[in-house]
Amino acid sequence: MKLANLPFNDRYVNLLATFTLILLFNSNSLFSQNFSNNKPKIEGRIVLDSIWKPKLYLSHISDFSKMYTMSRSMIIAESDVDSSGYFKFNIDYLPKNDNLYRLHISKKGASDASIIIGGKEENHFFIVANKASKIEIFNNNKTFSDVTFKSDVKNKIIDKVDDIVKLIDSTNYSATRVKSEFVTNAFNEQLRKIADTCSYPLVSLYALQKSKYEVDIDNNTGYYQNFIEKWKNEDSEYFKTFKSKVPKRKNAFDSRILIALSILLSFGLGFYINGKIRKRPHKQTLALKTLSVQERKIYALLKAGKSNKEISDDLNIGISTVKSHVSSIYQKLNVKSRKEIINFKD
Known part of the structure; x- marks a missing residue:
């Protein structure tokens, strides 16, 4: 019909x-x-209040220390937000390796290069991306920083890390100092567990960065040394900066070699000193050299246990002369009796 x-x-x-x-x-x-298309991109739909400009800015964060700094030179791309909330960044010009980026909006009448840190009007969030990434972003309310990621594991972990940090801040806002410290330590430990189990290098380091690891290095050095060992092949600036802040682990093999060398050196030095002592003339030997030829003959007879009369007969000298020589020998050898002469070391 x-x-x-x-x-x-x-x-x-x-x-x-x-x-x-x-x-x-x-x-x-x-x-x-x-x-629908499957090309690398960052896109999504966001709901914005009328106070915001309908434009998104993508900035490259080359170092974690620059996460909360802002300048026009950091912005690498812009995207209009249409009436349905849709936006899109083509990212085929990005590096092939993961880097850290920041998406932000700005208020009407404010500078494009402005970020708000904390609170309901926080106007930015961070993502990890590379030239092959396919990232879809949505927010379910008019809070720009409260977003969800569709089918993007790396940035879902980033979002989870940021949620933990926000929870730390909100819990500590009204807590006592002691409770605040306990809460912070507990959540930071959770962030370190995420870092430890994460299989994406930069995402893992992002979780560690958010745990404020620098105040924990001295108390937990082994953990950070193990973390470096896990990602020893990562040579990005993010990891170079991190590695420079963690004390290097002493090589166990080198330590064993050093100990062995020290022992050998000690033994060698001991043998050397002992040899020198043995070669050095004994004090008593030096004293014997001060005796005259006649005194040495009498010294030999004294060592043999001869009496003054026997020495006198053997050497055909008077007893008074023998006594005079014996007295001189005692003085030169610093002895006081025949017994000491017999025990005297030649």
Whole structure:
């Protein structure tokens, strides 16, 4: 039956249904057109209050120390946000390795290069991306920093890390100092566990960065040395900066060699000193050299246990002369009796 032959009410209903189908088809086609292609990109739909400019800015964060600094030179791309909230960045010019980026919006009348840190009007969030990334971002309310990621594991972890940090801040806001310290330590430990189990290098380091690791290095040095060992092949500036802040682990093999060398050196030095002592003339030997030829003969007879009379007869000298020589020998050898002469070391 032709539409013109229908009663007015029926024709109206049919026209309305046809129009609705056409509208839905066009809407779905537009949505499909925006999200269907599989090319590398950062895109999504966001809901914004009227206080914000309908424009997104993508900045490259080359170092973790620059996460909360802002300048126009850091912005590498811009995207308009259309009336449906859709935005898109083509990213085929990005490096092939993961880098850290920041997406932000700015208020109407404010500088494009402005970020708000903390609170409900926080106007930025961070992502990890490379030239092959396919990142879809949505927010379910008008809070720009509260976003979700579709089918993007890396940035879902980043989002989880940021949620933990926000929870730390909100919990500590009204807590006592002691409770705040306990809460912070507990959440930072959770962040370190995420870093430890994460299989994406930069995402893992991002979690560690958010745990404020620099105040924990001295107390937990082994953990950070193990972390460096795990990612020893990572040579990005992010990791170079991190590695420079962690004390290097002493090589166990080198330590063993050093200990062995020290022991050998000690033994060698001991042998050398002992040899020198042995070669050095004994004090008593030096004293013997001060004796005259006649005194040495008498010394030998004294060592043999001869009496003055026997020495006198053997050497054909008077007893008084023998006594005089014996007295001189005692003085030169610093002894007081024949017994000491007998025990005297030649």
